[in-house]
Amino acid sequence: MLPENIWEIVARKLSGEASEAEEKELQALMGEHPELRETIHAAEALHLTPAVENTVTEMSAHGWQQLQQEMQDTPAPSRFRIRRLLIRAAAIVVIGLLSYNWWQHNSGTSIATGDTKDSILLPDGSRIFLNAHTVVYYARNYGHGSREVSLQSGEAYFEVAQQENNPFTVHAADVDIKVLGTAFNVHRSANGQVDIFVTSGRVKAENKHGSSMVLQAGAQVTSSEKSPDIRPVTTSPENVLAWKTNRLVFNQMPLSQVAVVLANYYQLDVVVTDSVVSHKVLQATFNNKSLDEVLDIIGKALNVNITQKNKTLEFHP
Amino acid sequence: MPKSNRDFPDDQGKELWEKMRTGGDQYAFASFYHHYASRLFHFASTLLGAREPAEEVVNDVMLWTWKNRHTLPVVEKVSVYLYTATRNTAYNYLKKNARNSIDPLDDLQSDLLQFSPSPEQLHISSETVKKIEQAINTLPGRCRLVFKLIREDGLKYKEVADILDISIKTVEAQMAIAIKKLHQQLQEMTASPNS
Numbered sequence: 001m002l003p004e005n006i007w008e009i010v011a012r013k014l015s016g017e018a019s020e021a022e023e024k025e026l027q028a029l030m031g032e033h034p035e036l037r038e039t040i041h042a043a044e045a046l047h048l049t050p051a052v053e054n055t056v057t058e059m060s061a062h063g064w065q066q067l068q069q070e071m072q073d074t075p076a077p078s079r080f081r082i083r084r085l086l087i088r089a090a091a092i093v094v095i096g097l098l099s100y101n102w103w104q105h106n107s108g109t110s111i112a113t114g115d116t117k118d119s120i121l122l123p124d125g126s127r128i129f130l131n132a133h134t135v136v137y138y139a140r141n142y143g144h145g146s147r148e149v150s151l152q153s154g155e156a157y158f159e160v161a162q163q164e165n166n167p168f169t170v171h172a173a174d175v176d177i178k179v180l181g182t183a184f185n186v187h188r189s190a191n192g193q194v195d196i197f198v199t200s201g202r203v204k205a206e207n208k209h210g211s212s213m214v215l216q217a218g219a220q221v222t223s224s225e226k227s228p229d230i231r232p233v234t235t236s237p238e239n240v241l242a243w244k245t246n247r248l249v250f251n252q253m254p255l256s257q258v259a260v261v262l263a264n265y266y267q268l269d270v271v272v273t274d275s276v277v278s279h280k281v282l283q284a285t286f287n288n289k290s291l292d293e294v295l296d297i298i299g300k301a302l303n304v305n306i307t308q309k310n311k312t313l314e315f316h317p
Numbered sequence: 318m319p320k321s322n323r324d325f326p327d328d329q330g331k332e333l334w335e336k337m338r339t340g341g342d343q344y345a346f347a348s349f350y351h352h353y354a355s356r357l358f359h360f361a362s363t364l365l366g367a368r369e370p371a372e373e374v375v376n377d378v379m380l381w382t383w384k385n386r387h388t389l390p391v392v393e394k395v396s397v398y399l400y401t402a403t404r405n406t407a408y409n410y411l412k413k414n415a416r417n418s419i420d421p422l423d424d425l426q427s428d429l430l431q432f433s434p435s436p437e438q439l440h441i442s443s444e445t446v447k448k449i450e451q452a453i454n455t456l457p458g459r460c461r462l463v464f465k466l467i468r469e470d471g472l473k474y475k476e477v478a479d480i481l482d483i484s485i486k487t488v489e490a491q492m493a494i495a496i497k498k499l500h501q502q503l504q505e506m507t508a509s510p511n512s
Binding site: 007008010011012014015016017035036038039040042043044046047048049050051052056057059060062063064066067070071108110135137139150152153174190192225269271273274312314316 | 329343344347348350351354355358359362363366367368371372375376379380383429430431432433442443445446449453461464465467468469473474489490492493494495496497499500503504
């Protein structure tokens with residue numbers, strides 16, 4: 001029999017409020033009642049998401065754009081009023097696609113993409129390709145003495161114009177990536193994880209714990225806020241740039257991994273619940289195909305059923 | 318499985334807050350915004366039930382923080398300060414816009430927070446997913462919100478109690494109810510009822 005106050009004890013355990021004695025008691029109870037362990041695991045992995053019509057990433061990007069507008073509006077002396085109106089009018093024209101915002105003092109530029117991708121050309125000839133739902137920021141004095149870009153959310157690919165004595169640095173969460181003349185991809189997840197993939201030249205990645213690594217072309221590494229080290233990644237790099245090339249390559253890849261690639265590329269949640277299905281192996285290349293086409297082919301090739309509910313895909317036997 | 322969500326490190330948030338207080342520039346504010354925005358959007362969307370008011374409220378809080386950055390107080394935990402500010406702003410928003418000034422917490426729609434399988438759960442069976450969904454569906458809105466704030470946002474009982482203006486006992490009771498329901502649903506699936 002479980003004690004009467006078992007759910008209060010489990011609640012305290014899951015809330016980090018349990019005493020040592022309660023932790024011990026619970027350990028013993030979990031030994032006697034394996035089903036208790038199962039419930040605790042389910043509760044630990046439980047995520048609740050607000051059922052509003054837009055994703056939080058979108059809200060953050062959009063909110064940030066609005067906020068910058070308001071920030072430049074607030075302390076303004078009157079002679080700027082006409083200019084502000086012009087800026088506001090311009091902002092309305094580009095709303096929803098891509099918007100450039102100017103800070104009034106010490107100003108920099110922030111670029112945010114919504115549902116679409118985009119690219120920008122920086123004053124020094126460097127180019128940034130932005131995935132959807134991405135925000136980057138650079139200071140007004142960009143190119144004068146230093147070239148610094150901050151990846152505030154999302155994913156971007158950088159083609160850096162070579163300039164000796166003028167280093168190019170990307171700040172992403174905890175990580176600074178210093179460029180020694182090159183092209184590379186950076187993905188910043190909402191949880192602070194940063195993935196870097198170098199396609200040419202060399203870069204040096206350094207996190208705030210002091211861990212650093214020089215990366216050659218072809219290198220793939222990851223850094224998370226939870227760990228002090230920058231670690232190499234061993235998965236194949238062929239789909240890292242899919243968002244930019246619109247090409248998906250599955251080379252004998254199990255469906256469990258295919259699901260992750262599809263989720264990233266089409267910005268969906270993908271669920272594979274059946275273990276037989278998740279071990280099926282896909283051999284396919286898709287060039288600029290719509291989700292429907294891709295699912296149709298995968299369904300037929302692997303003989304699996306695919307259902308879509310809102311933004312969640314599910315693969316069944 | 319690691320207790321990934323529980324030990325949510327807020328050292329970075331505290332550092333950003335200090336940077337803001339001591340003459341923060343736009344870089345500092347940009348990092349600060351993106352560090353907290355998504356959590357506050359989750360919270361505000363739950364209180365207000367729609368995107369636009371949630372955006373308005375979170376941006377009000379953020380804009381206030383920016384304007385008053387030089388006089389921000391020293392706080393124990395930045396997230397608690399921001400959640401409380403968001404709650405109060407949401408309350409004011411409703412007072413201003415709704416016909417009657419009800420506390421949003423007394424009127425939380427229960428279906429606003431829904432179960433979404435996390436990456437670790439990609440491999441659980443669809444039957445289990447269904448059971449978890451059913452368990453969540455029986456829980457009132459406030460109970461779901463308490464669970465989320467504790468488990469996903471890493472807040473303590475006392476902090477959730479302060480933010481939501483309820484007692485610590487209520488917080489604990491809501492957590493216990495959520496876990497009990499989950500357990501009951503999962504049990505129904507695995508065993509023939511024998512108790």
